[in-house]
Amino acid sequence: MERVIIIRYAEIHLKGKNRGFFEHVFANNLERSLRGIRHELHRTSGRWLIEKFEETRTEEIAERISKVFGVHSYSVGYLIGSSMEEIFEGAKLVAPHEGTFKVETHRAYKQYPLNSMEISAEIGGRLIETYPALRVDVHSPQHTVYVDVRENGSALVFCAFGEGAGGMPVGTSGKGLLLISGGIDSPVAGYMMAKRGMTVELLHFHSYPYTNEGAKEKVVSLAKILSPYTLVTRLTTVKVTKIQEEIHAKCAAELNVTLLRRFMFRIAERFAKEHGLQCLITGESLGQVASQTIEGLTSSNAVVSLPVLRPLVGFDKEEIILRSRKIGAYETSVLPFEDCCTVFLPEHPAIRPALSFIEEEEGKLNVQALVEEALATAEKIEF
Amino acid sequence: MIYLDNAATTRPDEEALARAQRFASENYFNPSASYGGGFAVSARLKEARENLLSYIADPAKFELVFTSGGTESDNQAIFSAARRGNAVTTAGEHAAVERAFAELKNRGVETRFAPVDRYGAVDADALLSLVDEKTSLVSVIHVNNETGALNDIAAIARRVKAKNPRCVFMSDGVQSFGKILVRLTQEIDLYAFSAHKIGALKGTGALVKRKNFSLAPLIHGGGQEGNLRSGTENVLGILDFAYAAEKKFSSLSEDGKRLKRYREMLWDMLDHGLFMRISPSEGSPYILTVSAEGARGEVLSRMLWERGIAVGTGSACSSKRRFSRVLTACGYGEKTLDGVLRVSFSPETAEEEICFAANEMNAAAKEFKEKL
Structure with a gap:
C-alpha cells in the first residue's frame, strides 16, 4: 500500500487547444517546487499523482504544492490494488473514526464486478463494523471517503481535501517586474499577478546610507517568502540615493515623493525592457498615501510606455493585510526597517500635483544621466 | 578600518x-x-x-x-x-x-x-x-x-x-x-x-x-x-x-589617562558648529557621546562606515528604537536625540585614528547637512 498525493488543477481545463502547453508548464512548476525531495510525478485522467516519496515527508510535500498556482486542491491517499479487500484496507486508513460519512466511488474500469453504488455500500458497511462511532449520512456527511477504481488494476482511496492556491500556472501569462519595497502591499501585488500565471521578477530601490542593510535583508526575506508561489529566486536592487539627494537639493519639497516615483518607474521600465519583461507591477492602492492619488498614479504612468499593473488598486488596507497574512509575509513586512528614508519625506507632500508643475520641477534635473547612474548600481541577489 | x-x-x-x-x-x-x-x-x-x-x-x-x-x-x-x-x-x-x-x-x-x-x-x-x-x-x-x-x-x-x-x-x-x-x-x-x-x-x-x-x-x-x-x-x-x-x-590607569587625553582631543577637533557634546568631562575616558543636531545619527554612522570608521549611535542593544530612552531622560529634544553618535575607545586606539576620525566626522556631518 503506497502513500500518494492526488492533485487536481484549477483552470487548465478551460484552455482548449492550449491545454497541452498549460499542463506542461504546470508539471514543470510542480517539479520545481518539489526540488530536493525524491518523488515521481504522473498524470492520470484529469489529475496529477505524486508517488514514490518517503512517507515522513508527506506534509512537507503537501505544504509545497499547496503554494503552486494552478493547484485547485489535493488529497493525501493510498494507491492500492483493486480487490475489495485491498480497497477496504486503504479505506480503513483514510476514514474518520467517528461522525457522519459516506463513501463515493468513481469507477473508470467499467468491467469491475461491482458497480459504483455496490462498492460504496460494501465499503461503507465494513467501515461501520470497524468503527462503531461512525454513522452514514448520504446527504450532508461530515466526511466523504472517495474510492477510485482505475483501469490498470489499481485503485485510489482518500478522504480529506487540502485547498490549493488556485489560479493559473506561473509562466503561462507573460512576465512582469514587481517594484518591491519591503512594506505590506508590494509582496501581495506580486502574489496576485503570479496567481494569474505571470512570471514576476523583482526590483528593489534603496537609498543607502539613508536606509540600512537591514532594510535590504528584509526585502530578501520577503522575496524568499514569495518564491514558493512565484518560483523566482532572484532579486535586483538599485541605489537611488543620488536621485533623492538631487531632488531634495533642487526641487520643490512637496514633490519629493512624486518625482522619486517617476524616477523609479523610468528605471524599472529600462530594466524591464532590457530583460524582456512586459509590464510593471506595483502595490499601489488608490488613495492609500499622498502619492497614490489618481494624479499621483497618472504622473508616474506618464513617464513609461509599458503597462503598469496595480492589482491592489481597489483594495482597503485590511483586505491587503488579510492576504499578506495568508501568504505568510505580514510578520516580515511589519518589521521596523525603513524602506525609504524618512529624512527625505516632506511634511506636506503634494496630493494632487499638476503635471505641468511636476515637469517644470523635474526640468531642473538631468533625468537621463541620473537614470543611467542608478542603473549602473544594479546588483543581482540570488537566493 | x-x-x-x-x-x-x-x-x-x-x-x-x-x-x-x-x-x-x-x-x-x-x-x-x-x-x-x-x-x-x-x-x-x-x-x-x-x-x-x-x-x-x-x-x-x-x-x-x-x-x-x-x-x-x-x-x-x-x-x-x-x-x-x-x-x-x-x-x-x-x-x-x-x-x-x-x-x-x-x-x-x-x-x-x-x-x-x-x-x-x-x-x-x-x-x-x-x-x-x-x-x-x-x-x-x-x-x-x-x-x-x-x-x-x-x-x-x-x-x-x-x-x-x-x-x-x-x-x-x-x-x-x-x-x-x-x-x-x-x-x-x-x-x-x-x-x-x-x-x-x-x-x-x-x-x-x-x-x-x-x-x-x-x-x-x-x-x-x-x-x-x-x-x-x-x-x-x-x-x-x-x-x-x-x-x-596591567595598564589600567595609564590607558585611562591617555584615553582621556584622546577623548578631549577628539572633542577639540570636532566642529562645534556641527556637534554638541553630551558626555561629561569627568566621565569614563572610554566614551565620548556627541550629537550632530539636525542630522540622523544612524545615517551618519553608515556614512562613516563607508569612510572606514565604525562608531555607534548610542546603545547598540536598543538601536532599533528611534530615540534613546536614557538620553530622553537626560532631557534632550528630538533634534539632539536624532543626531547622537557614541564614539568609544579601547587601549588599542591610536592618536592618528582620533585625528582621522575627527576629520571624517566633521566631513560627514557637513555633507549630511548640505544635502538635507
Missing part, C-alpha cells in the same frame, strides 16, 4: 584568545569530571575566578559567579534580590536592568525610577528619597553606557544602607570593569560585568556577590558555580576573559 565602537563590543585580544584556546583544546575535559583531567580544568577555572575577582574586590569578602554575560548577571541579581515591596533604580540604566525592572512590575513589585542629570548621572538625593523601609533592591549603573557618566556607587550605596540596611544594593559595571579603577565596598552586594567589552569573547560574564549574601540561581541544573549558575562551564570564554582582563588591568 578604525574601530571606535568599543562600548558596543571590542576586538578579541589575539594573544589572550590563543592562550585560552590552547588550554581549552588540549584540556577539553568536563571540569566536573572526577579524574585528573577534569581536576586540571577546574583548577584553571578557579585561578581565573580568583584573578578576575582580585582586580576589583577583596577575595576574602566577595565571590565571583560566571554567567553568560552582563544581561544574565543583571537579571540574576535583580530577580534574586527583589521579591517584595519596592525596587529602586535610575532612569539611566542599560536595557538589561530597565527591562528586568519592567518584569518585576509584572510580578507585583513596585518599581521606582530616580531621575538623571543632563549627562545621565543619577540624582543621588532623589534616589535616596525613593528608598524606604519596604525597598528590597536598589540598582545603580556604574558607568552610563550611552554617555560615560559616572555614578559614585560607593557613596550612594553607603547612603542607601544607612537608610535601609536590609535592602540589597547592586550595580551594573559592564562599562567600568577593566576600564576604570573599581574597589567594591561592603555596602555593595552585587556587581555585574561582561567579558566582551574588554577584549574577550562574547558569551561570558560575571556576577560578583558579597560573601554570605544569599543569591538565588536563575538557571538550575548540575549545580556548577556553587549551585548558583548551572551548566557546564564555558572554559574557553572564562579563560579568555581572565587573560584579557590581566592585560587590561
